[in-house]
Amino acid sequence: MSQLIATHLGVSFGEKTVLDGLSVSFDAAQVTAVVGPNGAGKSTLLMALAGLRAPDRGHVSVDGADIYSLPARDRAQRMGFPAQTPEIAWGVDVRTLVGLGRTPRIGSRGLTAADDEIVTQALAATDVTAFADRNVLTLSGGERGRALIARALAGEPKWLLADEPLTGLDPGFQLDIASLFRGMTARGCGVIVTLHDLHMALRMADRVLVLGEGRVLADGAPQEALSPETLMRAYGVEARTWPGAAGPVIEIVGRRG
Amino acid sequence: MRTIPRALLIGGLLVLLVLLVLASLSAGKVWIPWSDWFGAADDMRSMIIFDLRLPRTVLGIIVGVGLGISGAAMQGYTRNPLADPGILGVSSMAAFGAVATLYLGAASSMPWLLPAGAMIGAVGGIAMLLVLSGATSSVLTFILAGMILNTVATAGVSLALNLAPTPWAVNEIIHWLLGSLADRSVDEVRMALPFVLIGSALVLTLARPLDALTLGETGARSLGIDLTRTRWILAFGVGLAVGASVAVTGMIGFVGLVTPHLLRPFVSARPGALLVPSALAGAVIVLAGDVIVRILPSTVELKLSVAMAAVGAPFFLALLINLRRKAA
Ligand SMILES: Nc1ncnc2c1ncn2[C@@H]1O[C@H](COP(=O)(O)OP(=O)(O)O)[C@@H](O)[C@H]1O
Ligand SMILES: [Mg+2]
Numbered sequence: 001m002s003q004l005i006a007t008h009l010g011v012s013f014g015e016k017t018v019l020d021g022l023s024v025s026f027d028a029a030q031v032t033a034v035v036g037p038n039g040a041g042k043s044t045l046l047m048a049l050a051g052l053r054a055p056d057r058g059h060v061s062v063d064g065a066d067i068y069s070l071p072a073r074d075r076a077q078r079m080g081f082p083a084q085t086p087e088i089a090w091g092v093d094v095r096t097l098v099g100l101g102r103t104p105r106i107g108s109r110g111l112t113a114a115d116d117e118i119v120t121q122a123l124a125a126t127d128v129t130a131f132a133d134r135n136v137l138t139l140s141g142g143e144r145g146r147a148l149i150a151r152a153l154a155g156e157p158k159w160l161l162a163d164e165p166l167t168g169l170d171p172g173f174q175l176d177i178a179s180l181f182r183g184m185t186a187r188g189c190g191v192i193v194t195l196h197d198l199h200m201a202l203r204m205a206d207r208v209l210v211l212g213e214g215r216v217l218a219d220g221a222p223q224e225a226l227s228p229e230t231l232m233r234a235y236g237v238e239a240r241t242w243p244g245a246a247g248p249v250i251e252i253v254g255r256r257g
Numbered sequence: 258m259r260t261i262p263r264a265l266l267i268g269g270l271l272v273l274l275v276l277l278v279l280a281s282l283s284a285g286k287v288w289i290p291w292s293d294w295f296g297a298a299d300d301m302r303s304m305i306i307f308d309l310r311l312p313r314t315v316l317g318i319i320v321g322v323g324l325g326i327s328g329a330a331m332q333g334y335t336r337n338p339l340a341d342p343g344i345l346g347v348s349s350m351a352a353f354g355a356v357a358t359l360y361l362g363a364a365s366s367m368p369w370l371l372p373a374g375a376m377i378g379a380v381g382g383i384a385m386l387l388v389l390s391g392a393t394s395s396v397l398t399f400i401l402a403g404m405i406l407n408t409v410a411t412a413g414v415s416l417a418l419n420l421a422p423t424p425w426a427v428n429e430i431i432h433w434l435l436g437s438l439a440d441r442s443v444d445e446v447r448m449a450l451p452f453v454l455i456g457s458a459l460v461l462t463l464a465r466p467l468d469a470l471t472l473g474e475t476g477a478r479s480l481g482i483d484l485t486r487t488r489w490i491l492a493f494g495v496g497l498a499v500g501a502s503v504a505v506t507g508m509i510g511f512v513g514l515v516t517p518h519l520l521r522p523f524v525s526a527r528p529g530a531l532l533v534p535s536a537l538a539g540a541v542i543v544l545a546g547d548v549i550v551r552i553l554p555s556t557v558e559l560k561l562s563v564a565m566a567a568v569g570a571p572f573f574l575a576l577l578i579n580l581r582r583k584a585a
Contacts, residue, residue: 047475050479052475052478052479072478072481072482072483073481074481075481076479076480076481076482077481079479080479081479083472083473083475083476083479086472086473086475086476087336087472087473087476088471088472088473089336089470089471089472089473090336090471090521090526090527090528091526092471092525092526092527093525096525096527097471097472100468100469100471100472100480101480103465103468103469103480103481103482104480104481106465107465108462108464108465151472155480
């Protein structure tokens with residue numbers, strides 16, 4: 001089974017240490033949610049794991065190979081990365097955008113019928129088929145977010161590293177994307193997502209990683225990792241867990257003090 | 258979206274190009290209809306067509322292809338719809354190289370020295386560009402390096418004008434700087450063709466990376482694009498194509514900027530799909546401009562660059578009005 005391992009990751013911006021010797025390993029076929037306060041280093045961690053930002057210290061390896069030594073195309077075939085705030089320079093149509101996801105697979109040749117079929121499936125999987133011919137720049141934030149997930153799916157990655165993929169999605173689509181990720185793990189893909197919605201983390205993840213002050217504050221099954229003590233430490237809020245109709249619910253009672 | 262089949266777009270541009278080649282061979286101070294081209298008893302007429310107008314036409318196509326494809330590549334790379342191949346500074350370095358030979362007065366005795374000087378300027382410019390922007394892959398440092406080159410080259414040209422020994426030399430430099438296809442021969446064609454061909458071929462290999470850059474630099478890297486390699490190929494490709502164009506015609510603005518801009522809607526904005534159509538349309542625009550310059554009833558032939566600049570302003574005005582209407 002594919003493994004993604006980060007060892008002693010350190011990232012600093014000037015004086016500020018964002019990741020401080022963080023070690024963590026991921027197994028494929030799981031959804032891991034990374035949570036933590038603003039500026040905890042979630043996006044930085046994801047970029048480092050995706051092979052897109054070499055850490056100042058430490059290593060990232062995928063299936064035993066150092067990710068920063070892999071050829072760019074090889075790395076891109078393994079790692080799918082729909083960025084958190086993607087710039088989209090040109091008003092291409094959604095199908096073309098999703099087709100870009102095939103880039104690491106096709107090299108310099110054009111898209112074949114087989115590629116088109118994969119693109120069509122990716123469009124359908126994220127429910128963007130209806131506006132496949134629209135200009136991406138005219139889409140709403142949530143629609144665009146789904147199109148970008150479709151783009152990552154089209155590359156058939158072994159790992160999907162999604163930075164806040166649920167931000168801007170309505171509750172219905174949040175559940176759809178959650179079950180899409182679940183479906184990907186069933187096919188052996190490892191999914192790592194950063195989330196702000198703790199409730200969704202409880203609901204969709206197999207494992208939750210809580211980041212704070214550049215380190216791992218908690219790591220484990222969702223309900224254990226998101227314990228009231230950890231939430232107090234990470235966010236400075238008082239929280240309680242209730243049994244809800246569809247599993248446990250986290251209620252934020254108030255700010256500390 | 259308003260996209261048309263690619264074959265239709267390219268076919269249409271090719272038809273336009275053929276028509277303009279016919280017009281370019283026929284038009285000028287003496288109009289020679291194509292029925293008179295061959296077997297004409299008149300030696301003078303066939304000389305005009307084959308010794309004067311044919312090289313001029315071929316050169317127009319070469320230069321148009323080089324400028325069009327380079328403009329498309331630069332706009333795709335910088336993700337700026339108003340970028341121009343000149344922003345890399347290589348064309349001004351080529352101009353500086355040419356002006357230096359004029360300044361030294363060497364070009365009059367050895368005419369090949371001027372384009373050679375321009376090519377040395379262009380290649381030197383490419384080398385400096387790559388050294389200045391270093392091993393980083395950032396688009397911004399690349400553009401900044403281009404700005405430095407542009408500034409240095411402009412200063413060099415100004416210095417040459419300032420220190421020019423005679424008013425006649427100043428005149429010659431200014432004349433050369435205003436790009437034109439007039440009085441060019443097979444020699445210029447031979448000089449420019451290989452560089453523009455190699456440069457364009459290099460740029461054509463960048464279709465995928467340019468497409469991927471639609472998603473920004475991080476997006477392109479996440480798709481497995483090696484941005485450092487992209488930058489090297491771009492510097493050599495655009496540098497050779499634009500440098501060679503400047504070497505044989507002087508500075509011709511506007512073509513590289515406007516051509517991709519006009520075609521973008523027809524290829525659903527994909528930068529990679531824009532390269533070949535822009536090459537063809539660049540040739541169309543340069544030839545059209547050159548035909549117009551030749552049939553204008555003026556005693557002194559207007560320089561091509563001047564004509565291009567003259568259509569440039571209304572074009573940008575139309576663009577601005579269009580944008581304001583959309584924004585309103
Ligand atoms: N390029 C950068 N330069 C300086 N500081 C940065 C840069 N990128 C991120 N940071 C800082 O690093 C910290 C972690 O950022 P990030 O990983 O984006 O946090 P998160 O995604 O958890 O909100 C923040 O304090 C942020 O301001
Ligand atoms: Mg973030």
